[in-house]
Amino acid sequence: MRAVRLHEIGGPQNLRIDEVPVPQPAAGEVLVRVRAAAFNHRDVFITQGKYPGIALPRILGSDGAGDITALGDSVTSVALGDDVVIDPMLDWGDDPHVWDAKNSSLLGMPRDGTFAQYVAVPAKNVYPKPKALSWEEAAAIPLAGLTAYRATFTRGALKAGETVLITGVGGGVQTFVLLFAKHAGARAIVTSGSDEKLARARELGADAAYNYKTTPDWHKQVRSEGPVDLVIDSTGGDTLVKAIGAVRPGGRVAIYGATTGDATIRPFDVFWKHLTIVGTSMGSPQDFEAMLALFDDGKLRPAIDKVFPLSDAVAAATRMDEAAQFGKIVLKID
Amino acid sequence: MRAVRLHEIGGPQNLRIDEVPVPQPAAGEVLVRVRAAAFNHRDVFITQGKYPGIALPRILGSDGAGDITALGDSVTSVALGDDVVIDPMLDWGDDPHVWDAKNSSLLGMPRDGTFAQYVAVPAKNVYPKPKALSWEEAAAIPLAGLTAYRATFTRGALKAGETVLITGVGGGVQTFVLLFAKHAGARAIVTSGSDEKLARARELGADAAYNYKTTPDWHKQVRSEGPVDLVIDSTGGDTLVKAIGAVRPGGRVAIYGATTGDATIRPFDVFWKHLTIVGTSMGSPQDFEAMLALFDDGKLRPAIDKVFPLSDAVAAATRMDEAAQFGKIVLKID
Numbered sequence: 018m019r020a021v022r023l024h025e026i027g028g029p030q031n032l033r034i035d036e037v038p039v040p041q042p043a044a045g046e047v048l049v050r051v052r053a054a055a056f057n058h059r060d061v062f063i064t065q066g067k068y069p070g071i072a073l074p075r076i077l078g079s080d081g082a083g084d085i086t087a088l089g090d091s092v093t094s095v096a097l098g099d100d101v102v103i104d105p106m107l108d109w110g111d112d113p114h115v116w117d118a119k120n121s122s123l124l125g126m127p128r129d130g131t132f133a134q135y136v137a138v139p140a141k142n143v144y145p146k147p148k149a150l151s152w153e154e155a156a157a158i159p160l161a162g163l164t165a166y167r168a169t170f171t172r173g174a175l176k177a178g179e180t181v182l183i184t185g186v187g188g189g190v191q192t193f194v195l196l197f198a199k200h201a202g203a204r205a206i207v208t209s210g211s212d213e214k215l216a217r218a219r220e221l222g223a224d225a226a227y228n229y230k231t232t233p234d235w236h237k238q239v240r241s242e243g244p245v246d247l248v249i250d251s252t253g254g255d256t257l258v259k260a261i262g263a264v265r266p267g268g269r270v271a272i273y274g275a276t277t278g279d280a281t282i283r284p285f286d287v288f289w290k291h292l293t294i295v296g297t298s299m300g301s302p303q304d305f306e307a308m309l310a311l312f313d314d315g316k317l318r319p320a321i322d323k324v325f326p327l328s329d330a331v332a333a334a335t336r337m338d339e340a341a342q343f344g345k346i347v348l349k350i351d
Numbered sequence: 352m353r354a355v356r357l358h359e360i361g362g363p364q365n366l367r368i369d370e371v372p373v374p375q376p377a378a379g380e381v382l383v384r385v386r387a388a389a390f391n392h393r394d395v396f397i398t399q400g401k402y403p404g405i406a407l408p409r410i411l412g413s414d415g416a417g418d419i420t421a422l423g424d425s426v427t428s429v430a431l432g433d434d435v436v437i438d439p440m441l442d443w444g445d446d447p448h449v450w451d452a453k454n455s456s457l458l459g460m461p462r463d464g465t466f467a468q469y470v471a472v473p474a475k476n477v478y479p480k481p482k483a484l485s486w487e488e489a490a491a492i493p494l495a496g497l498t499a500y501r502a503t504f505t506r507g508a509l510k511a512g513e514t515v516l517i518t519g520v521g522g523g524v525q526t527f528v529l530l531f532a533k534h535a536g537a538r539a540i541v542t543s544g545s546d547e548k549l550a551r552a553r554e555l556g557a558d559a560a561y562n563y564k565t566t567p568d569w570h571k572q573v574r575s576e577g578p579v580d581l582v583i584d585s586t587g588g589d590t591l592v593k594a595i596g597a598v599r600p601g602g603r604v605a606i607y608g609a610t611t612g613d614a615t616i617r618p619f620d621v622f623w624k625h626l627t628i629v630g631t632s633m634g635s636p637q638d639f640e641a642m643l644a645l646f647d648d649g650k651l652r653p654a655i656d657k658v659f660p661l662s663d664a665v666a667a668a669t670r671m672d673e674a675a676q677f678g679k680i681v682l683k684i685d
Binding site: 275287291297 | 446449450452506587600601606607608609612613614615616617618619621622623624626627628629630631632
């Protein structure tokens with residue numbers, strides 16, 4: 018089969034299309050003929066050596082959708098021919114409140130991932146593909162949708178009629194947060210350093226949009242539009258500090274990343290406003306199942322930036338690396 | 352009547368015992384003959400001018416217990432002669448999740464407080480005194496007990512069998528947290544810079560105790576004793592950073608103060624461990640009622656540092672200012 022493998026740390030250009038043997042599903046696993054896969058920043062970070070313990074060569078890719086073509090021993094939960102979406106979170110653990118960080122991992126490193134014609138995964142990690150979605154749409158959902166769902170609902174507790182502030186819209190997760198928030202009947206305020214991304218966010222339903230480069234006091238401006246009940250942030254640093262300033266008394270801040278690093282917070286703001294700050298990363302099997310159900314009626318669709326053929330994986334990864342995308346970058350796999 | 356009034360900003364020595372008229376309860380208010388009152392850091396901070404808008408002279412004091420000697424118009428919820436404890440949180444507001452910070456205030460500034468033979472307060476702010484407690488014990492509870500209850504249970508969600516880490520034990524609130532935690536069947540680990548306070552905390556049931564001066568890596572040591580489910584902190588700064596490091600994955604951190612100021616946190620620790628950080632300040636009427644009920648059976652009693660007569664208010668306030676106390680400093684008012 019054809020697969021996108023990383024041979025050497027150094028960046029997306031080190032990805033190669035290789036001919037490799039089709040994997041065999043072990044007991045409890047299934048073999049999925051991957052019809053489409055999608056990129057996450059993680060895939061690019063892996064090519065750049067930003068994770069420890071990378072063993073090469075390795076097939077990357079956490080996100081994928083396809084149909085079942087072989088069953089390992091003792092698999093009864095799915096059947097040959099089933100169309101599925103893969104939950105890339107392997108071995109989350111038994112506690113829905115927190116993962117088993119030591120024993121869990123994501124598909125696509127260390128375990129071979131979805132950037133290939135076939136992938137073997139545990140049977141418990143495949144879920145019926147929402148019928149309303151194309152292969153490309155289904156493949157665009159998993160990791161970003163899972164992370165966004167848990168941040169928005171399981172941890173952020175967003176409800177209809179509330180207002181959510183989404184800092185740095187455009188990446189996979191924040192775009193899902195926007196889609197989920199609008200689907201749930203909430204108001205959404207977005208920020209970005211790109212007017213183009215803000216315009217796209219407005220097309221997807223954002224009720225207000227601020228360019229943080231031209232409006233550095235966005236955290237004060239958003240307050241003038243009414244109370245912000247929830248902020249969802251993966252920027253950290255000064256953005257997190259501003260987010261804490263923006264949220265209403267009694268409000269919540271959900272964080273799942275910190276691309277700009279440490280944040281010097283004033284605890285006074287947290288206790289005086291009775292804030293709740295919740296950390297979250299990826300999501301539980303329960304989160305994945307509930308997230309996927311949102312797509313059942315076909316009214317909700319992921320935002321896709323661009324679809325590339327598998328043979329253009331380097332170009333796709335380079336686009337991801339440049340952070341120019343809005344929504345998910347997808348690989349179509351014939 | 353005799354009352355402790357602040358005449359001039361400058362410190363506890365500016366408190367004076369004055370002869371002043373007995374206040375008259377307005378409609379909806381009651382007059383309480385105060386039998387005992389208690390100090391909070393707030394009272395000392397007021398003498399030092401640390402709050403804005405202090406109008407002098409003023410009778411200080413948030414905590415008090417006594418009996419009802421007069422009723423304002425349209426008061427039916429209490430009767431003359433009732434023994435009561437005063438909830439010092441005035442006009443919390445309608446939302447149990449967060450106070451109405453703009454309209455709420457604490458008894459004892461700007462409104463005349465409990466360091467007097469009589470105080471007029473809203474009838475809705477008095478609750479039946481737990482019969483098992485003395486006047487001094489009842490007076491020791493209100494503000495610190497309320498703050499501790501909300502931090503420990505309403506916001507911190509402490510349950511039997513869990514472990515709570517209490518940073519900087521000895522002050523009024525943290526000592527109540529220790530008492531409440533043990534009463535609820537939790538394990539309690541305490542820190543202090545004073546071996547004497549650690550010994551007192553052990554007498555009150557602390558399961559482990561660390562001197563943060565001689566054991567600066569206490570946050571690592573406590574982890575070796577088993578998972579910490581909840582940290583309760585009012586120190587802020589580096590202590591809060593260490594607290595975030597000490598708590599288990601999926602755990603909670605409740606903060607109600609920040610005596611050492613800003614904290615430079617690593618958001619990674621928060622999202623990777625799926626932590627929940629909750630801010631809290633004072634407490635709602637619901638919190639006060641639930642807190643007071645803990646004392647009904649007489650098994651739980653506040654820790655009292657020392658009882659002074661009203662005439663020794665300056666000495667009492669000076670002891671508070673020196674932070675040498677363990678538990679509450681009480682004024683007995685004949």
